[in-house]
Every structure is written in structure tokens, then in C-alpha cells.
Amino acid sequence: MTDVASPGPDARSAIYVRGTFVPPSPPPGSTVGPFGWAHKNLFSSPFNIAATILTALFLAWVVPPLLDWLIFDAVWTGENREACLPVDGREVGACWAWVQAKFGQILYGRYPLDQRWRVDLTALLFVAGLVPLAIPKVPYKRENTILMLTAFPVAAFILLYGGFGLPVVETALWGGLLVTLVVAVTGIVASLPLGILLALGRRSKLPIVKTVSVIFIEFWRGVPLITVLFMASVMLPLFLPSGVNFDKLLRALIGVALFSAAYMAETVRGGLQAIPKGQYEAAAAMGLGYWQSMRLVILPQALKIVIPGIVNSFISLFKDTSLVLIIGLFDVLGIIQLNFSDANWSAPTVPATGFVFAAIVFWIFCFGMSRYSQYMERRLETGHRR
Amino acid sequence: MTNIAAEDLSADRSKMTVGSQVAVEMIGVNKWYGEFHVLRDINLTVRKGERIVICGPSGSGKSTMIRCINRLEEHQKGQIIVDGTELTNDLKKIDEVRREVGMVFQHFNLFPHLTILENCTLAPIWVRKMPKRQAEEAAMEYLAKVRIPEQAHKYPGQLSGGQQQRVAIARSLCMNPKIMLFDEPTSALDPEMVKEVLDVMISLAESGMTMLCVTHEMGFARQVANRVIFMDQGQIVEQNDPEAFFTNPQHERTRLFLSQILH
Ligand SMILES: Nc1ncnc2c1ncn2[C@@H]1O[C@H](COP(=O)(O)OP(=O)(O)OP(=O)(O)O)[C@@H](O)[C@H]1O
Ligand SMILES: [Mg+2]
Numbered sequence: 001m002t003d004v005a006s007p008g009p010d011a012r013s014a015i016y017v018r019g020t021f022v023p024p025s026p027p028p029g030s031t032v033g034p035f036g037w038a039h040k041n042l043f044s045s046p047f048n049i050a051a052t053i054l055t056a057l058f059l060a061w062v063v064p065p066l067l068d069w070l071i072f073d074a075v076w077t078g079e080n081r082e083a084c085l086p087v088d089g090r091e092v093g094a095c096w097a098w099v100q101a102k103f104g105q106i107l108y109g110r111y112p113l114d115q116r117w118r119v120d121l122t123a124l125l126f127v128a129g130l131v132p133l134a135i136p137k138v139p140y141k142r143e144n145t146i147l148m149l150t151a152f153p154v155a156a157f158i159l160l161y162g163g164f165g166l167p168v169v170e171t172a173l174w175g176g177l178l179v180t181l182v183v184a185v186t187g188i189v190a191s192l193p194l195g196i197l198l199a200l201g202r203r204s205k206l207p208i209v210k211t212v213s214v215i216f217i218e219f220w221r222g223v224p225l226i227t228v229l230f231m232a233s234v235m236l237p238l239f240l241p242s243g244v245n246f247d248k249l250l251r252a253l254i255g256v257a258l259f260s261a262a263y264m265a266e267t268v269r270g271g272l273q274a275i276p277k278g279q280y281e282a283a284a285a286m287g288l289g290y291w292q293s294m295r296l297v298i299l300p301q302a303l304k305i306v307i308p309g310i311v312n313s314f315i316s317l318f319k320d321t322s323l324v325l326i327i328g329l330f331d332v333l334g335i336i337q338l339n340f341s342d343a344n345w346s347a348p349t350v351p352a353t354g355f356v357f358a359a360i361v362f363w364i365f366c367f368g369m370s371r372y373s374q375y376m377e378r379r380l381e382t383g384h385r386r
Numbered sequence: 387m388t389n390i391a392a393e394d395l396s397a398d399r400s401k402m403t404v405g406s407q408v409a410v411e412m413i414g415v416n417k418w419y420g421e422f423h424v425l426r427d428i429n430l431t432v433r434k435g436e437r438i439v440i441c442g443p444s445g446s447g448k449s450t451m452i453r454c455i456n457r458l459e460e461h462q463k464g465q466i467i468v469d470g471t472e473l474t475n476d477l478k479k480i481d482e483v484r485r486e487v488g489m490v491f492q493h494f495n496l497f498p499h500l501t502i503l504e505n506c507t508l509a510p511i512w513v514r515k516m517p518k519r520q521a522e523e524a525a526m527e528y529l530a531k532v533r534i535p536e537q538a539h540k541y542p543g544q545l546s547g548g549q550q551q552r553v554a555i556a557r558s559l560c561m562n563p564k565i566m567l568f569d570e571p572t573s574a575l576d577p578e579m580v581k582e583v584l585d586v587m588i589s590l591a592e593s594g595m596t597m598l599c600v601t602h603e604m605g606f607a608r609q610v611a612n613r614v615i616f617m618d619q620g621q622i623v624e625q626n627d628p629e630a631f632f633t634n635p636q637h638e639r640t641r642l643f644l645s646q647i648l649h
Binding site: 297 | 496498499508543558
């Protein structure tokens with residue numbers, strides 16, 4: 001009893017007075033370590049136990065054949081269809097040899113072999129510009145962004161298309177991942193600023209600006225992307241004076257950019273609506289003008305709130321690029337499908353292999369975007385939501 | 387209604403001097419929200435260095451009135467002249483007035499994505515075009531005045547309500563305003579934080595700031611205000627110096643209101 005403080009004169013009137021404070025102690029063993037984890041997450045209730053068992057059974061049923069197909073029975077090397085034919089009752093899984101043989105096409109389409117370094121160089125420049133932008137610690141964000149939005153597109157255009165001594169490579173020859181990335185990146189980069197402007201326009205007090213924004217957004221949201229692409233490639237030339245020829249890829253780019261801008265606008269508007277009125281008022285009361293308060297106060301908060309929505313749009317845009325097949329452009333998926341008809345490589349598992357490979361390519365990019373956005377969300381958290 | 391008693395606040399009235407220049411003038415101001423006549427024939431002249439406390443029942447138009455002074459709300463009839471500039475639809479004039487008038491809100495309205503220091507330097511840098519270094523030095527000075535310089539690099543979400551409101555006051559002061567508007571600056575705060583904010587406001591009054599303050603902190607009104615205005619149904623019902631206002635209210639409504647809030 002020595003550690004109990006002697007009750008003072010006031011404490012006599014209290015029902016209970018703590019004499020000593022309890023020091024913190026480690027949690028009981030059953031909540032930590034692998035067993036603790038398993039107990040808590042897998043076997044904590046009858047329902048949980050049943051779910052765990054069912055899941056385990058399902059995995060046991062699905063995973064081994066999948067692994068067989070993807071890895072153990074897969075064909076990794078080969079010169080032609082012979083390698084992937086199921087002769088003598090042999091089990092044949094994925095025909096990765098085919099992917100290997102077509103890899104160049106999947107990346108570049110029919111871009112001339114001796115010019116493919118230009119695509120590589122463009123990709124290198126892109127990565128070299130993007131990575132320092134994506135890593136928060138790297139300085140010179142503003143300068144880098146300006147370069148990426150001005151110099152890089154010009155350089156990429158000259159490198160990919162030609163001019164200044166480089167032979168012209170018509171966009172009809174572009175294909176594969178090159179087309180996928182050109183369409184997706186242009187769409188993403190153009191749709192965000194355009195979408196922000198449209199969102200601001202839709203909330204504008206000026207009737208004309210508002211009406212134009214609403215009409216634009218509702219028009220593009222109301223038509224399917226396939227229709228947009230189809231109209232861009234088939235209908236547009238009917239309206240243009242003969243002789244004026246718009247590049248097909250360019251038309252697709254514009255169509256995709258405007259289409260996704262309309263979606264982006266609604267996503268951003270959601271964010272703008274979530275910002276309390278007090279933020280607008282505080283900014284105005286301090287003398288910030290409309291564009292200043294948008295840029296410095298409102299948009300940074302609004303965009304942060306809708307990062308999941310923005311990235312959602314980016315991801316669906318990235319996947320929608322495969323629709324350019326409709327107008328005769330061959331993205332990753334298009335090129336892969338095109339190559340199914342190669343007689344040298346006609347084997348039963350080739351189509352499945354092709355689709356699985358296309359899925360993997362799309363998944364890598366989309367998952368990457370998703371993870372990066374989650375990282376940014378955590379980083380931008382300043383603890384104001386309690 | 388928890389009120390800080392006047393005795394708990396120490397203010398030195400001898401430091402608060404009223405000048406002869408007019409800071410804010412409202413002449414026959416009327417405002418409607420649609421059909422609803424929210425401000426009715428408001429006439430008010432505020433001289434430099436005056437500390438005016440505005441009180442009245444909820445919905446009486448107190449917020450609306452002071453928000454007209456920096457054009458967060460637009461009036462439809464009458465004239466409002468702030469520091470010699472009349473508020474009209476002219477955006478330039480509005481910006482001019484807003485640069486000279488600071489405002490503190492009930493819910494602080496700090497910018498949650500910026501640190502305390504960035505909150506304070508934003509307007510000086512972008513509106514006053516002050517160099518960043520200089521703006522930061524000034525901001526630190528004001529943060530010291532409101533007694534939280536050590537919080538400069540935290541985010542608003544990491545501060546208590548009282549601290550946030552003191553930051554909001556410092557943020558307004560960084561623009562070097564001639565007039566400060568307060569709209570119930572302490573009514574969203576827990577009782578123990580009210581005094582720290584009122585103390586800051588008192589020292590602001592002692593520095594000679596012109597203040598219009600919507601508040602129900604009657605202790606503050608007694609110690610600091612040189613005029614108390616009672617509003618009801620969009621009109622100024624009574625105004626007087628605090629002593630007379632509290633001991634000898636003239637109007638029936640004022641008496642009723644005071645009896646309700648001064649238990
Ligand atoms: N944007 C608006 N549209 C329509 N009516 C409004 C609007 N803002 C305020 N009002 C009305 O105007 C009246 C005055 O509002 P105001 O906010 O000025 O009152 P207040 O005196 O500040 O009240 P409180 O003490 O509750 O803050 C209220 O009846 C309110 O309902
Ligand atoms: Mg109010």
C-alpha cells in the first residue's frame with residue numbers, strides 16, 4: 001500500500017481517487033504475431049471460419065491448373081506454330097513463344113524496324129520527365145512541368161512523326177503499345193485541364209459560360225465513345241471541304257480528349273461542391289481574385305478530394321483506348337488480335353495467350369496508376385478530417 | 387450561454403482612441419434575399435479606432451450587415467463607403483476594399499491544405515505582391531502576437547479551435563488591414579478557449595484597430611466596445627455606449643434580449 005498516495009483533505013469527499021498511474025504494457029500475445037493475425041483475421045467467428053475454408057478450397061481448385069497453364073505447361077521458346085501444337089497428347093499451356101515472336105509488333109505496330117529507336121527515345125524522354133515529377137522530393141517541379149507540357153510534346157511529335165531530317169512515319173504505321181500510350185497520355189493530359197475549366201464553367205455565375213459548359217458536358221457524356229470515334233473517322237470528312245485531310249489518329253485523339261474531358265468535368269465538379277462555402281468566402285475576404293482563389297485555395301483541396309475519381313477516369317480512359325480499333329487503328333489489343341490470323345503461328349492456345357498477355361499489359365499500367373494515386377492521397381493528407 | 391465575465395478580461399481603455407476620420411459609413415442600406423427584407427434602412431457611421439459590438443437575436447441580420455461591408459453580400463439600396471471607397475459593382479473597388487478590411491469567421495475558415503505559415507503569407511504574397519521572405523517574417527511576427535509562433539509549420543487540422551481562431555486573426559492582420567470584422571469569433575469554441583481569443587482581440591483593440599464585432603460575449607463588450615448595437619428584424623433597434631446599454635436599455639426588445647442572455 002506504500003504506492004497509494006495518501007488521500008488529501010479534498011479527496012475524502014471523492015468516491016474514488018487514483019493513487020498510481022498504470023504504465024503502458026505490451027498487448028496480449030493472441031493479438032500479435034502470425035498466429036495472432038490468423039486468429040483475428042481468419043478464425044475469429046464461425047462465419048469467418050467457414051469463409052476461410054471455402055476460400056481455401058476455391059484457391060486449391062483454381063490455382064494449380066492456372067499455374068500449369070501459365071507456367072509449367074507453357075511454351076517459352078519456339079520458332080513457329082510447331083512449338084505450341086499439342087502433339088502426342090502433350091498438354092500445352094500458354095504459348096509465350098508467340099508473344100516473344102510478336103513482341104516488336106505489340107510494342108510498335110508496323111513502325112519501320114530501322115526507325116524504332118525514335119519511339120524508344122521518346123519513351124525514354126517521357127520516363128525521364130515523368131519520374132522526377134512523380135517523386136515528391138525532387139525539386140524543380142514547376143520547370144519540369146512546363147518542359148513536359150511544351151517541349152516534350154513538340155519533341156515527341158517530331159521524333160514519332162518525322163520532320164527536321166527525320167523521315168516521316170505515317171500514323172497508319174503506328175500501332176501496339178505506342179498507339180495505346182499516345183492516345184491514353186494525350187487523353188489524360190488534355191482531359192484534366194479541360195475538365196477543370198468545364199467544371200468551373202458549369203459553376204460560373206455568367207449565364208453564357210455556364211450554358212456552353214453544360215451543353216458541352218451533356219453532349220459528350222450522352223454519346224458512347226464508339227460513336228464519337230466512328231463519327232470522327234467517318235462523318236467528319238463529310239463535313240470538311242474535300243482535300244482537307246485530318247490525320248485519323250489525330251481525330252481519334254481529339255475525340256478521346258473531349259470525351260474524357262466531359263467526364264473529368266463532372267468528377268471535378270463533385271470536388272468543388274464538397275468545398276465549404278467558408279473557404280470561398282475566406283479567400284474572397286482576403287482580396288484574392290477569382291482565378292487566384294481557385295488556383296491557390298479551392299482547386300488544390302477539390303482535386304485532392306476527387307483523386308480517386310480522377311484516377312478512375314484515367315484508368316477507364318486507358319482501357320477505352322482499345323476502342324480505336326473501330327476506326328482502323330491498332331493498339332495493343334488490336335495488334336494482338338490482328339496477329340491471331342498469322343498462319344505461321346496458328347495454334348490452339350495462341351488466342352488465349354494473346355488475350356491474357358493484353359490483360360497483363362493493361363493491368364500493369366492501370367494498377368500502377370491506382371497505387372500511385374493511393375500514395376498521393378496519403379501524402380496529401382493534412383489531418384483536417386477528424 | 388456561457389459568457390466570460392468582464393472582470394476576467396483586462397483591457398486598457400486609455401489605449402483605445404477614436405479618431406475623427408470615418409472608417410465605414412452605411413447610409414440607408416437595404417438588402418433583400420428574394421422577397422425577404424433582411425436589412426432595413428441601416429444607417430451607421432464608424433470612426434477610425436472605434437470598437438463596435440453588434441448583438442441581437444438569431445436571424446436578425448448581424449452577419450449579413452457586416453458581410454456587406456466587405457461585399458461578401460451585395461446590398462440593393464443605399465450606400466456603403468469603406469475607407470473613402472464606395473462599394474458598387476466595380477470589381478476593382480471591391481478588391482480595394484477587401485485589401486483593407488480583414489474578416490474573422492465563426493468557423494475560422496483556415497485553408498486546411500496549407501500550413502499555418504502558408505495560410506498567413508498567401509494573401510500578402512499574391513494580393514500585396516510582397517516578397518516571400520518578407521511575408522514570412524511579418525507572419526511570424528503576427529503569430530507571435532497571437533502567441534502561437536511555434537505552430538507555424540503545422541496544419542490547421544492539428545490545432546485546437548482556439549488556436550485556429552487565433553491563427554485566423556493573425557492571417558487577417560498579415561494583410562495590414564485598417565478595419566477588422568468579426569462574425570461570432572468565439573461561438574464555435576469550447577468555453578476554455580474563448581478567453582484566449584478574446585485576449586487577442588483586446589490587444590488588437592488596444593493597438594487602435596477599428597473593429598466591428600458580432601458577438602454575444604457581453605464581458606468583452608463592456609471592456610472593449612465604445613458602442614454596442616442591438617439589431618432585430620434587420621434593423622438597428624438601439625445603440626449606446628456599453629455602460630448605458632447594459633444598465634439602462636431603452637427599447638422593449640433590447641431589454642427582453644438582454645434578460646435572455648445575461649441570465
Ligand atoms: N443566402 C441566404 N438566402 C436567403 N436567406 C438568407 C440567406 N442568408 C441569410 N438569410 C436569412 O437572413 C436572415 C439574417 O441572417 P443572418 O445570417 O444575417 O443572421 P444573424 O443575425 O447573423 O443570425 P445568427 O446569430 O444566427 O448568426 C436570416 O433570417 C436568414 O435566414
Ligand atoms: Mg450570423
